[in-house]
Amino acid sequence: MRNTMFAIFTVLAAGTASLFGAAPAAAYDYPYCLQGRQTGYPGDCSYPSYATCMATASGQLAYCGINPYVAFGAQQQPRRRPRYSAY
Numbered sequence: 588m589r590n591t592m593f594a595i596f597t598v599l600a601a602g603t604a605s606l607f608g609a610a611p612a613a614a615y616d617y618p619y620c621l622q623g624r625q626t627g628y629p630g631d632c633s634y635p636s637y638a639t640c641m642a643t644a645s646g647q648l649a650y651c652g653i654n655p656y657v658a659f660g661a662q663q664q665p666r667r668r669p670r671y672s673a674y
Contacts (some may be wrong), residue, residue: 616656623649629656 619640622630625647632654634640640651 597653616654618653618654620654621649622652623647625649629654632656 597600599642609655617632618631619634619637620630621640621644623635623644626649630649630652634643634651637651644651646647
């Protein structure tokens with residue numbers, strides 16, 4: 588009985604640890620995107636160099652372009668001033 592309870596507790600602890608210990612993968616925008624009929628726009632942006640993108644595009648009806656998120660950067664919102672200032 589004691590071994591069964593220990594086994595159940597171990598399985599529950601491992602399951603709980605796997606739920607809370609897993610971190611999401613970090614998103615990274617690579618500078619080149621594979622674009623074409625199958626991938627659309629902006630396409631598959633998982634290529635760190637132009638050569639790797641072109642190697643993947645060869646033999647397909649696809650081409651490589653610059654990732655628009657990397658090229659233009661993140662647009663920042665202008666800072667708003669408060670409508671009424673406090674004295």
